[in-house]
Amino acid sequence: xxxxxxSPQSLIVxxxxxxxxxxxxxxxxxxxxxxxxxxxGKGPALLIAIRPDVSEKKEGRFTISFNKSAKxxxxxIMDSQPGDSATYFCAAGDSWGKLQFGAGTQVVVTx
Amino acid sequence: SQTIHQWPATxxxxxxxxxxxxxxxxxxxxxxxxxYRQAAGRGLQLLFYxxxxxxxxxxxxxxxxxxxxQDRQFILSSKKLLLSDxxxxxxxxxxxxxxxxxxxxxxxxx
Numbered sequence: 001x002x003x004x005x006x007s008p009q010s011l012i013v014x015x016x017x018x019x020x021x022x023x024x025x026x027x028x029x030x031x032x033x034x035x036x037x038x039x040x041g042k043g044p045a046l047l048i049a050i051r052p053d054v055s056e057k058k059e060g061r062f063t064i065s066f067n068k069s070a071k072x073x074x075x076x077i078m079d080s081q082p083g084d085s086a087t088y089f090c091a092a093g094d095s096w097g098k099l100q101f102g103a104g105t106q107v108v109v110t111x
Numbered sequence: 112s113q114t115i116h117q118w119p120a121t122x123x124x125x126x127x128x129x130x131x132x133x134x135x136x137x138x139x140x141x142x143x144x145x146x147y148r149q150a151a152g153r154g155l156q157l158l159f160y161x162x163x164x165x166x167x168x169x170x171x172x173x174x175x176x177x178x179x180x181q182d183r184q185f186i187l188s189s190k191k192l193l194l195s196d197x198x199x200x201x202x203x204x205x206x207x208x209x210x211x212x213x214x215x216x217x218x219x220x221x
Contacts, residue, residue, distance in 0.1 A: 002154075006154075034209035041215075043201050043215045044201070044212050046206075046211070097143045097145075097160070097205040098170075099157070099209070102154060103154040104153070
């Protein structure tokens with residue numbers, strides 16, 4: 001049973017456009033929500049993370065929006081660039097530090 | 112500086128052979144350490160985690176095992192590999208609101 005559901009599975013966006021990836025969770029024990037970026041053959045790299053007491057966090061072109069009541073959160077990539085083409089994973093973490101990952105979204109940014 | 116090392120980068124092993132993957136971290140003490148597996152085109156599955164020397168928790172029953180002989184060393188092992196053990200194995204340690212991952216080991220069981 002997947003504890004974190006991520007959509008879409010893949011998306012194509014034009015350069016300069018906005019990429020939006022959505023995630024939902026059920027377990028209210030999760031208390032932090034990171035996003036990772038992974039390039040082929042590499043380990044995932046932490047992009048940005050948020051705690052549930054914050055509704056939005058922005059770092060550069062990346063923004064997390066968090067809706068605690070709906071148990072949903074999303075990643076927005078503004079002004080998408082070809083270098084952003086990668087697989088993105090959302091995750092939810094508990095007090096033990098264990099992360100449950102979504103299935104991933106493959107983002108392709110076309111020139 | 113804080114770094115995580117994982118080796119080897121790639122490994123091709125026959126079915127039934129043993130496995131040992133090593134992960135070490137530098138620049139920190141008493142880290143929480145994790146082993147994940149990523150099947151081709153799939154998400155990340157937590158295999159084991161450790162909060163200290165000799166303390167191992169298993170998340171998924173399988174023919175893999177983990178050990179933590181030293182504070183900053185985490186080892187993933189198998190006595191006999193199966194074809195289904197093929198995948199991308201990632202070691203990670205907890206850093207703030209997330210993990211820092213190693214560069215991974217691509218294991219192909221043939």
